[in-house]
Amino acid sequence: MTIYPFEYFEPKELEEASSAFFEHGSEAAILAGGTDLLNMLKANILKPKVVINIKGVPGLSGIEEIDGELQLGTLTSIHDLETSKIIQENFPALSEAASFLGSIQIRFLATVGGNICRAAPSAETAPPLMAYDAQVYMYGPNGERSLPLKEFFSGPGQTVLAEGEILTKFKLPIPALRSGSAYLRHSIRQLMDLAIVNVAVSLTLDEDSETIKEARIVLGAVAPTPMHASAAEKELIGKPATLEIFEKAAQTAAQESKPISDVRSTQDYRRAMVQLFTRRALEKALPRAAQKN
Amino acid sequence: MKLLISLKVNGQTHDLAIAPHHTLLGVLREEVGLTGTKRGCDDGDCGTCTVLIDGNPITSCMLLAVDAQEKEITTIEGLAVNGQLHPVQQAFIDHGGLQCGFCTPGVILTAKYLLEQDPAPTDEQIRLGLAGNLCRCTGYVLILEAISASRDGKMQKAEATR
Numbered sequence: 001m002t003i004y005p006f007e008y009f010e011p012k013e014l015e016e017a018s019s020a021f022f023e024h025g026s027e028a029a030i031l032a033g034g035t036d037l038l039n040m041l042k043a044n045i046l047k048p049k050v051v052i053n054i055k056g057v058p059g060l061s062g063i064e065e066i067d068g069e070l071q072l073g074t075l076t077s078i079h080d081l082e083t084s085k086i087i088q089e090n091f092p093a094l095s096e097a098a099s100f101l102g103s104i105q106i107r108f109l110a111t112v113g114g115n116i117c118r119a120a121p122s123a124e125t126a127p128p129l130m131a132y133d134a135q136v137y138m139y140g141p142n143g144e145r146s147l148p149l150k151e152f153f154s155g156p157g158q159t160v161l162a163e164g165e166i167l168t169k170f171k172l173p174i175p176a177l178r179s180g181s182a183y184l185r186h187s188i189r190q191l192m193d194l195a196i197v198n199v200a201v202s203l204t205l206d207e208d209s210e211t212i213k214e215a216r217i218v219l220g221a222v223a224p225t226p227m228h229a230s231a232a233e234k235e236l237i238g239k240p241a242t243l244e245i246f247e248k249a250a251q252t253a254a255q256e257s258k259p260i261s262d263v264r265s266t267q268d269y270r271r272a273m274v275q276l277f278t279r280r281a282l283e284k285a286l287p288r289a290a291q292k293n
Numbered sequence: 294m295k296l297l298i299s300l301k302v303n304g305q306t307h308d309l310a311i312a313p314h315h316t317l318l319g320v321l322r323e324e325v326g327l328t329g330t331k332r333g334c335d336d337g338d339c340g341t342c343t344v345l346i347d348g349n350p351i352t353s354c355m356l357l358a359v360d361a362q363e364k365e366i367t368t369i370e371g372l373a374v375n376g377q378l379h380p381v382q383q384a385f386i387d388h389g390g391l392q393c394g395f396c397t398p399g400v401i402l403t404a405k406y407l408l409e410q411d412p413a414p415t416d417e418q419i420r421l422g423l424a425g426n427l428c429r430c431t432g433y434v435l436i437l438e439a440i441s442a443s444r445d446g447k448m449q450k451a452e453a454t455r
Contacts, residue, residue: 106425108351
């Protein structure tokens with residue numbers, strides 16, 4: 001539980017932060033909320049020579065609607081995701097997911113960018129962000145680039161961030177009319193636990209308010225990275241939004257998932273829970289889609 | 294390498310020279326000398342190190358001291374006014390809301406925040422709000438009673454007459 005000494009740097013500009021991060025390479029760590037970094041420092045999993053605190057870099061936090069998109073700064077706290085009116089109204093699965101992360105004390109410190117960069121398979125905010133087609137923006141030695149969030153994770157704890165690259169923001173299109181979404185998590189304890197399975201779904205209905213026009217089902221904790229249940233999503237499109245159709249899609253999602261057995265659950269139980277929680281999440285999202293006319 | 298930092302704790306400014314790898318928890322206890330903030334798991338799980346930053350509860354073991362500058366830090370020592378206890382502190386005494394007392398500072402600070410956000414929380418909301426504060430004595434029933442006694446605006450009323 002002893003943190004090794006390090007040099008500490010507070011850049012005032014993004015470019016300064018990125019060049020310092022590039023210069024020190026694997027000997028540097030980025031500090032944002034710190035709730036994952038400090039754990040890793042205390043466990044001596046990481047022993048950086050330099051810690052770069054990006055909290056003083058302007059423009060990296062905040063929730064704003066710009067030109068039909070929601071822009072989420074990387075430093076936006078999990079508490080702000082949970083309580084923001086604009087997120088609760090337009091992206092309810094994201095505020096629901098935020099409310100499951102850690103404790104109140106952690107949610108005031110932890111940031112959305114940190115939750116994504118940690119790349120835990122069970123990351124709370126990853127399934128909803130993916131279900132809302134989030135685009136992730138990075139800044140590095142070669143300037144800015146962006147990717148769909150689903151292409152950001154490369155394995156447990158692994159991302160496509162290159163040396164010196166810093167995640168700066170997310171952009172989410174504001175959902176279309178007749179869209180509804182939901183997030184559910186299954187864990188042994190209600191709070192202060194990690195997911196056995198977590199799932200975010202989003203449905204958009206056709207003008208008849210019955211046929212499914214668009215569907216997203218994103219599963220966490222059942223594969224090396226958060227994953228779209230793509231076959232289940234495809235199955236839903238063009239079908240009537242009924243419980244039978246939801247149940248079939250949930251079965252497909254369970255087949256697509258690639259869970260492992262670990263201390264939290266067996267593989268078989270996880271697969272069964274993917275089916276149950278996918279169906280429940282679809283059932284929860286449907287009335288929300290019907291309401292948003 | 295030491296840095297000169299300035300922390301505002303319970304309304305008082307402390308100018309300190311500390312190495313950047315020290316947490317706020319360690320600096321409060323060992324440099325500022327306020328030992329009411331307890332070190333439990335030192336891993337962000339147990340909530341005994343809870344302090345308020347600009348009124349919001351955080352686990353001080355998960356924040357570097359250098360990162361807590363330019364903010365109002367409130368520890369359990371900062372709740373009493375002129376020797377008179379905060380209403381939530383008094384409620385914990387009146388209802389016996391503690392056993393060994395180790396988790397109490399963190400629980401009281403979290404409870405104060407919860408009651409400021411919502412003066413009339415349900416039992417369920419109090420329980421969920423306290424998810425990050427563990428009581429190793431498992432004295433949750435009396436903790437809940439003490440906090441319940443301060444709801445329905447009673448904390449605010451008692452505060453006004455302090």
